[in-house]
Amino acid sequence: MNYLKCRKPGEEFLLMGNDAIARGALEAGVSVAAGYPGTPSSEIVENLAKIAGDMEMYVEWSVNEKVAMEVAAAASFAGLRSLCTMKQNGVNVASDFLLHLGISGVRGGMVVIPCDDPGALSSINEGESRHFARLLELPLIEPGDFQEALEMTRWAFDLSEELRSVVMLRSVTRLSHASGNVRIGPLPDLKRRARFVYDGSLIDPLTGPVITMPVAIRHKGQQEKIKRAEAIFENSPFNTYEGPEQPELLIITSSACTLYSREAVHELGLRDRVGILKLGTTWPLPKRLLKKHLSTTGRILFVEEVLPFLEENIKAAAADMMGEIGLREFHGKVDGTLPGSGELNPDLVIEAIAKLTGTVYHAVPEEYARKGQILSFTTAPGRDLTFCPGCPHRASFWDIHNVLELDGRQGFVCGDIGCYTMAILPCGFSTLKTSHSMGSGSGLASGFGQLGRFGMDQPVLSVSGDSTFFHAVIPAMVNAAHHKSDIILVLLDNAGTAMTGFQSHPGLAVNAQGDPVPAVDIEAICRALGAHVETSDPFDVEGTEKKFLELIEGGGGARVMILRQTCALSPERKGKKRYEVRVDEEKCLGDSCGCDRICTRIFRCPALVWDKEKRKARIDEVLCAGCGVCASVCRNNAIVKEEVAR
Amino acid sequence: MKNYGSVQLKEDVLDRGLCIGCGACISLCPYLRTHRGRTAMLFPCTQESGRCYAFCPKAGVDLDAVSGFIHGRPYGESGVGPHLSVHASRAGDRAPGSVFQSGGTVSALVAFMLERGIIDAAILTGRTGLLPEPRIVTDPGEVASCATSKYAAAPTLSALQEARDAGFRKIGLVGTPCQILASAQIRMHAESEGLPDPIAMTIGLFCTWALDFRKLESILKERTDIAAIDKIDIPPPPAEVMEIYGKGGTLTVPLGEIRTAIPAACAYCTDMTAEFADVSVGMLEGTPGMNTLIVRTSRGDALVRDAAAGGFLKTEPCPAGAIQELEGAAEQKRKRATAKASEDGLMNPAGGERRPHIRLAAETQARILS
Helix, strand or coil, rough: CCCCCCCCCCCEEEHHHHHHHHHHHHCCCCCCEECCCCCCCHHHHHHHCCCCCCCCCCCEECHHHHHHHHHHHHHHHHCCCCCEEEEEHHHEEEEEEEHHHHHHHHCCEEEEEEEEECCCCCCHHHHHHHCHHCCCCCCCECCHCCCCHHHHHHHHHHHHHCCCCCECCCCHHHHHHHEEEEEEECCCCCCCCCCCCCCCCCCCCCCCCCCCCCHHHHHHHHHHHHHHHHHHHHHHCCCECCCCCCCCCEEECCCCCHHHHHHHHHCCCCEEEEEEECCCCCECHHHHHHHHHHHCEEEEEHHHHHHHHHHHHHHHHHHHHHHHCCCCCCCCCCCCCCCCCCCCHHHHHHHHHHHHCCCCCCCCCHHHHHHHHHHHHHHHHCCCCCCCCCHHHHHHHHHHHHHHHCCCCCEECCCCCHHHHHHHHHHHHCCEEEECCHHHHHHHHHCCCHHHHCCCCCCEEEEEEHHHHHHHHHHHHHHHHHHCCCEEEEEEEEEEEECCCEECCCCCCCCCCCCCCCCCCCCHHHHHCCEEEEEEEECCHHHHHHHHHHHHHHHCEEEEEEEECCCCCCCCCCCCCCCCEEEECCCCCCCCCEEEEEEEEHHHCCEEEEEEHHHCECCCCCCCCCCCHHHHCCCCEEEEEEECCC | CCCCHHHHHHHHHCCCCCCCCCCCCCCCCCCCCEECCEEEEEECCCCCHHHHHHHCCCCCHHHHHHHHHHHCCCCCCCCCCCCCCCEEEEEEECCCCCCCCCCCCHHHHHHHHHCCCCCCCCCCCCCCEEEEEECCCCCCHHHHHCCCCEEECCCHHHHHHHHHHHCCCCHHHHHCCHHHHHHHHHHHHHHHHHCCCCCCCCECCCCCECHHHHHHCCCCHCCCCHHHEEEEECCCCCCEEEEEEEECEEEEEEEHHCCCCCCCCHHHHHCCCCCCCCCEEECCCCCCCCEEECCCCCHHHHHHHHHCCCEEEEEEECHHHHHHHHHHHHHHHHHHHHHHHCCCCCCCCCCCCCCCCCCCEEEEEEHHHH
């Protein structure tokens, strides 16, 4: 039985945090879910999309996080329950709307779920979304385990309706992507009707227009909601304490760090000396509860990711309590007891607790650790961070790199977000020279493209994936076109939001639920900007190079090169070879060729390997995706491709 | 003599701005390519020694050795280099007609060689608009399409390797002094490897300097339709202009402006008359429609005699004054370049890791500078 559809309350499933969140939302009767794909958040909307039809829901992958939040808010304004998901930096994108949504308030329960990525395992930033809750004055809750992921999501909708405020539920990678046993609850039987009521008084948030004005009055109302939230949080069952009545050291923690803290205390055998106060409601802080626990001990250790959010806010609250509870000694990220950046883990927490309690702890005998380190260096094969075999990006960056070198004016590429961000590395021939947020590559290019007047004669390129194009590149390109910025946008159109798992986007003729929808034509949009648009298949190395050189030399404002080739891992291409590729051992001169192994030393497709015994190149047939690009890399024509009959 | 690889080629030539874009290093490997007059190294190559460095006319050239190999004579004995005879010449009546720079001698000789099978392919320099392009020509009737001076440095020698790969074994080459020097090094390399000499005849073109194509293009493109240029000429002094003939009439550009497009490498070039060719051809100053023809080798001598006998070439004695003037100008160029290379530390650098641009024995240097 699918855990999403299961109607047997009490049934237990092994669920990922994101699965549990999706189930919790279903149990709360969510009607509309929207998001923008981003690790580690994507599975929530993906799961809901799968069963949207059965559950009479509407689920979409929106064009970006801000629009996703607006789509979800509209459902709430019409009285439905809705949720919206994104990765940590998505909150930045949505934050403008969220600021206003905080003031206007919501009607149907609305939950915003940012999934942070401590340690940037799948990100190029270590953004901390919790600060938005404080900054924008919104209630914030953080599940501490998988069961709570379900229960707190379910509760968040009630809380949102009780407060008439959007509620932020924050997860992290190790909660979203790790798994644990989860006992499910009942699914509601609902007949949902949507209606947007707006004919009440201008200042009635439940029946009037949904607006932020008059600001002073509404803002005051929002702050009162936060006070009410604090009162609710004082008695929340999601704030728990385990440990002695008078602990020697009090750990205050939340989210996945709860699990690290429990493991650390257990490993050190300090259950009777160290207490753990785990907070599920982290903004506003339940100050009475905190006072009670801060009174029991002299020393406090904060265990949290990423920034010292609890640490700084609880210290500020403690300052107010100082007269009653006295001075306290605080440890955490601020004093360096725990690292200020990167992901935490049980070892780091053990180390911190051991240091503070004077406990000696060795995870493994020193000799064993030393041997392990040596073995991992000497026996594990070296592996590049690289593009997959047959990846269109390798071919695209091969083309771009060579064109820029031939041009010889030290042109460069402003990068964007996708697998192609890896082109800062040798797998993309180190072609990318900037990498920031979604759409920023083209925005930066738009700026660089104006610097010709200051003597900069370097060609300026930006790259964007198809999904990124819709997300945030369009405004940058409108800017570039309008201001005649001298740039070339290279659109790496691989027919899907490939990096996060082939979620749909507006350029595709299918939506998140699998229903047919009109595809928005990228090429037509670019032409409408007045840009010169060329389209090429990056696997056609020679043809692409020629078009590229003409585009670069042609100059004249914003230009677009669409390199169109489906991702090698996409369901359409996977397992289907366009060419059978082999190395002609007669023609491959190996070591004695003057090529200095350009195929396996520079091009480095993982399926093109150097046969150490024969001292020649070889195709790994298992890995080869049959793109045939390597055949154009060998000048001696030793790599042979033969079209596979279809 | 130690040879080097493309890492050193990049350091010594490309990074010093001394590449003339002759094309000698192109078509040998996947790393070096030419585009619009510039040589690009796509990726670093780790080979310690390569043909790219050995062929390059701007990297560690041992002029004494090249002179010894081609002519069996010491370097720098006379201004115009070793020669058997000097003539005034022009295309004969049987040579295909065209727009020529002056006398059409080069086109006539090439057409003759193809017709008689002295060569099986000619490596020439054609032009699309302003951009010079290497051509492999096998049809005598096509030769004239490559006539007239390009002024811009051209990667002509990239076609040499392509012609070898295509199976041509008797190749004729028309090139500027730097291209002819590179071809001499290519022939030396073939001999050292025990391979047959791929080049059956070289015709050198007089040259005082070439122009960087991209710079020339940027000077001209605002003023004329560069796609429609028929011929470029620099009339003799005191005009001090470059004349560009095209569909829309004649454009005149001050030579001072044009000179800003001269590549740095030309200042170190010791050769005005393509000394290492079989025959060398240039304008005959003061006599429009006539060439100066220097015959240097016995096979060059046979070519000139046969072409004249076959009606492809008309020769007459070259006025003594013109020879003297050419000698003086060529000697001045060699002296200037030798002195400059020494001053800039590019000639036989003393010790250390620095590799030379030119190598010359001390006595040769002294002879040139005296």
